Amino acid sequence: MSPVSRPRKSKKAKRSKGGGAGGAAVSRGADQPFGGALLPGQRSALAALAQGLGHDREKADWYAESSARVLDEAGVLLGADGPREVEDATAVLLGARLHERVHGDVGGLWFSAWFEQLAQAAAEQVRAGLEGDGGAWEAPWRLLHGMASIGTPDLCAVALRMMNGVRKQVRGAVRPPDWLRLLPKPTATGEVRLLRDPCLPRIGVMAEFAYPGGVDRHVYLWDVDACEIPCLAGGGTHEDFAQAAAAWRSAVGDTAGQRAPHVPDQADLQCLVQLDLGEEMLRGTENRGRLDEWYRVGRRRYDLDRALRKRGQGLPPRQSLYTGVETQWAEEAFGEWYAERNGGRRPEPEGAAALAEEWLEGALPGTELQPSPHRVQHQYALIHDWRPDHPVTASAHALFPDWVRFLAERGGYPEALAERAATTATTGERTPADCPIEDFSGLEGAPDRPRSAE
Template sequence: MSPVSRNRKKKAKKPGKRVFPKGALEALVPPRPNWFSAATATALAGSDALVAARGPLELEEATSLLLGERLVERTRVEGATGLRFTAWAREVADRAAEQVLAHSEDLSTGAWKGPWRLLHGMLSIGAPELASAAESAIERCAGELGAAGGVPSWLAVLGGVAPTGELWSLRDAHGTRGAVIAGYAYPDGVDRSVFLFDYDVTDFAVELPAPGAFPDVAAAEAAWRTSTGEQTVPLVEGVSPEVLAIVLAGGTVLLDSVIGVETDQALRNWYRAQRRAQDLIALVRDRGVHLPAPLPVEQQAARMAEEFTTWHHTRHGATPDDETVETLALDWVEKTAEGTHALVSPRRVECVRESIQADRDAGVPTMLAELSLLPEWAGWLAERAGLAEELVREVRIA
């Protein structure tokens, strides 16, 4: 045997072809929900009304409502599971393109105009996945339409809506209900508007009860005050990174996750709120603004427990039971949204109390001790947040 042959390494065996059991891959893909067909047909039938839009913002609003109403209908009928809103919207884009192509041989009928407008409207309200589907559908149809008459030039800018960088904020007296108002415009400053991110962190999730587009900040502020009843706290120019983190990272609408508590207004703006938020996130990153990252639950709870114990000893001259404080702190952190653990209101205290009671059998000593300490905990948070004395009292007796 030659030295070369003796030292040559054996070739590694090629891995065999991986074989999946029959039906295994199909099982990974959720089945197409039954509601898709009827909702798609209704959306396409309603697209004819979009032809009346006179500019980008009007088409954006009409498209958001047309698709959003279908989400309202299905959520109220189907419940909050397995809805797959993004998958449905992609299907709408595909079917709209099919209708445009089907009518492209005789453009004089105008039957293609509604679906064509719908695709462009979806460009303006769709987050990347949906906007990409709409853009692909438009590209499929463009060659067949050619230089069709009756197509306004402003349709070409629908995908270019972007934040202007203008930001304002509002909050109620407790801080658990607030709003971020952000400016947006189409290219060259066309159709300037603002988008209202109305947030509520009373319960365990960040909810966006009444998001929507408005012609200016005054209209958005008026809508928020009407919705919340808050008339005294002033509008502030600018938004803190902490508040931006709450709105942009936590909203159920923004996570494309339905939990069943969404308002009709939130569902009507489901796609648009996601798009506007993601555009705002991109702007914030481009400007180098750092959004604070949340601490791990256990670390956040331990920090709050230590601070509360120190406050309690200073205020009352006595140290509360360590186990009770630790349990309460962990419950509070787990039952409130990330980035909002320091906020407190009477309704939030009620929500946490109800959740603690639901988690434990009545009469368990730990639960009773925890609930007896909750008013002190709430009062500490209220004082820590600098709330007025009457608000501190409201929180303590909630």
């Protein structure tokens, strides 16, 4: 075992169930895996997983109630006059219920299973309405089309199967608008643009889409946050690339600047491939923007990959962010930086090497020099999971604030942001405003803050 790895616990806990991007470190306590690193009211990933998935997948108590709420509110779809409006409204209808459940004291957060049960309930309401019990059938019929349009291929197939079960009855009733049949088929044109925040691990990927015949051409935005495991901070459809870029800049804040979107290389789209889309990593602080796009983000990624493959090159293969990571350049650069500020004395080598390894493992390419306060807090938490009695652990703790200052200087951070990050490296604490992708509303003991998306 190498000197660097001696103080470290098993890395198995840093892998997600899918074996790709890393997860949170192993808990040292029942509900506080990182000592004081969690914000007030925030659940650890382990605690959220135990509560969220600890129920029968097919019989979670909330399925029926949430399905009824969606069907009660589905009348808003009748005001839509095109496929994009139905799809957007469907995403919001489902996202509202997901947000309610994620932030509520419930378990059984199997979102795919609920999607299937909602589709079945919608089809039953269509059938009942057409058979003359006085119930409305057109709103749930539109809902099924919207669900087919936002669902990943497996879930789309579920919605289509439910639609096919009542299609003959619908054809005998008043004919729905012709554009409704376009909904299961949003298609990427292959035009893609990308924006990166120069300071924060935040990336905006924008791709053009349309329905068959070029109907309702629009741009879909993936707002990717890579402070921890790459996840969706928000997203949705926009009129064009300019509007999508403006929405991304507004969500990110002042550090985003005014850079124009550029055409990305294939490697730049690794952020989409690495996106965490599974219920097993829910933390209970997901915002509405992320949950509104819970289903559609994977579907649009799939559709984009298909379109790019037709051009000869799809999304890049998923690369491991935890194997073959080169750290020597960072160790050497940090050593030189540290020596310049400490009379020629270099940092303790094993502590510096351990810091470099922990920081660079799991880092999305292009974000290595971005010590946002959120990312620093996450790394602080990981270091706190090392063996506390080992000298390398003590060395790494002592060096961590300087390591963050080094990265901030290399990355051209504004002074105020660099100092906030260095403070987090010392205390393990940050304010909710330092990570606007999280929503702490409704969590007991959580600090007040505005939601990042409604």
